[in-house]
Amino acid sequence: MHFYHRLCIFCFIFLLNLPAYGQDTSRLTPSYGDKIIIGASAEASNLIPLASSDSASHEVSGFIFNGLVKYDKDLTLIGDLAQSWEINNDGLEIIFHLKKGIKWHDGVEFTSDDVLFGYKKIIDEKTLSAYKEDYLQAKKAEAPDKYTFKVTYDKPFAPALASWGSLVVLPKHILEKEDINKTTFARKPIGTGAFKFKEWVPGQKIILSANPDYFEGRPYLDSVVFRIIPDATTMFLELKTQGLDWLGLSPLQYEKQTQSEFFKKNYKKFRYPSFSYTYLGFNLKHPWFSDKRIRQAIAYALDKEEIVKGTLLGMGSISTGPYVPNTWPYNPNVKKYGYNPQKAKELLKEAGWQDSDGDGILDKDGKKFEFTILTNMGNTTRMKTATIIQYRLKEIGIKVNIRSLEWSAFINWFIDKKRFEAVVLGWSIGLDPDQYDIWHSTKTKEKELNFVSFKNQEVDDLLEKGRRTFDIEKRKWAYYRIQEILAEELPYIFLYAPDNLPIVNARFKGIEPAPIGIGYNIEKWYVPKRLHKYTLEE
């Protein structure tokens, strides 16, 4: 959910990547011009990256701003405004060497002062920003010269490197005398990115235009337009009239509603795993669920494939842990629980649960095995997931009730107060593997994220090790082991990771799907001249 915001910042950071052209180069030569119309279900609120916390805003500001570093298409960190960086003193000091001659959209040169300014702004207690925490970890930041930026830490903090993305790069010459919480800059920003801000028609659209002086070359497209259409069905109808060029589809739309000749001719669909997963989480303080055998029994009773088919029409993959398959922290060799109801029943029997009165529901000491799964209202995929779980658990003699609650009530009254037996929820996964906040045993207070009360000394130690080293092999080892423990202990039953299903008009060429998605190289997307739809109006 809210990890998603962080994710979005990174998804729309760009990199130079020359497209591999088709064989018939005469027809598919990159040419400048045309625009892309993107469907946005919510309106952006604030285009200063550090000040906004909604994904709609980050999606737009990602086109306008750059960071010192960014995630490459294969999810490794590379320099963006930084040419290179060094990590000294056992990870206590990071020095960024900035690229020279990069200009803000108003022509002023970008220097390390701008980064220092952004850093000071975000840690300023008067500044409203939900992202302060990573920067408060830094002890000191300096700009020794125009092209060097140095930051020091008390303890090595691996997620810190990625934090030097676009959140802290702000034009000092414009914002120096402004109140960052109130400035009009939020609605007409100036960045260093591939696209410049052009116009914002409230409630209707936001228009960006190509930056001819972009440091990695002018984008081929003249313009990017975000059309704000709150209703998902309306958005799809707009796609049918070709009023939109780029849209994320639902599994139903992807599988059933876009199979016609019209769609085959005019659009291209993509499919890749999203950075999120859905799980069944247990309250480990509950006497039943504190028993590992019960959790494992429930895992054996569920058919994850069936859940993916039933809820996502197969447009997803089953999860075995909290990382996305094919990313570096993902461990493919953990304990797996195939669908095995017999084994489930055995484990339950071992734990003392039997159907002694023959009513089809297990009991122990006169108590029936009946519990409630909570989930949030309005999320039909989670509701369907809970329903399939209910059906499968009934087969091994466990009665499940499902209750869906309005989001605020759900979080404030049930999750925060730990008043639940089991939940179906999901996490968006950040691109850094640090998951200290979700699994560390100290993070169980109200409003903290280890609300299932998971406590495991080895995991605590590994989480600490993982975030205190920059050595990717050491980190990998720590996170591999964590996944093994999680798969054995099962504080959650990891269910599935849905796929992202974007559709893009077929006239756009140069799209290269990668683990990070498709938007990373949008400045290299182009439309062959004869296919131009929108011509320059100015």
Next chain:
Amino acid sequence: MLRDTYNVILNITMLTYLSKKSLELLITFFGITLVSFFLINLAPGKPTDVLSDLNPKMTPEIRAIYEKHWGLDKPVHVRYFVWLKNFSKFDFGNSFSSDSRPAWDKIKERLPITILINSISMFLIFIIALLIGIHSAVKPNSLSDKITTTGVFIGFAMPVFWLALILQLILGVWLNILPVSGIKSLNYENLSLMQKISDSARHLCLPIFVTVFGSLAGLSRYVRSTMQEALSQEYIVTARAKGLPENKVIYKHALRNAVLPVITIIGLSIPGLISGSVIFETIFAIPGVGQLLYTAAISRDVNVIMAEVVIVSILTLFGNLLADIGYALADPRIRIAQR
């Protein structure tokens, strides 16, 4: 002489009536703001939740910064008085969303389109319902009466969002004669004046049709019954006996009496139209206040919700007042009863 005295008495009664009514409205208005403010704040969830729910980076310290900035660290009754004090200076406070813009600015830029669509719709509803109602009353149980009655009830029963989607699909996608959503085409800036007008009109067709079609039933049935009642009165018999043409009997004598209560109904239906805006503005992607209210409610943006509550309640109360005055002016019996 006698006439002058009569006028003076009339003015005095009217004046006391009006001042009494205004005082009543003022008290009602404060009641509305008080209840709304407490209700919004009693609901689970705070404006900071949007930022902090399940967000690991939102430490208690950072949450405290936000709460202090927005004044959420104070108890709810104190916040209400702060709100009231600012409101007396026509300051609705800033939005709690990331843009931190004044709530009034956010509403101001969205108000014209909502008012435009609603007033066109109201006008059409009034005219069409009147025609249908009169027709049905004059020829009750005729075939055309039955057809129109069935028609308006279909409109009444049909869910707005469903009708909207079907029309978008048929007229927008299959026949491609009307735009699916929005209020302007992407190339609007490059059109000539006439083209701009026709472009806007085409965009408004579906939202207005959907609003009007769904709202005809109540009003037209109401006109039908008041009209039938009026037509059965003795003065109509007199009028006919005098040999007046039937048109004059219907449109002059009967209609004037029949239309009075209808005006009240229209006054009372203003808030209904605003709440209807929430649905059609979302479906048709129209940037109006209904859409804003919806997002504000979801994110517990108290200042924006309160500003909208104030506007809607003022409209409602004002509508009531106008209806009362119109009634009093037109019908002497009501004035006398007030004395």
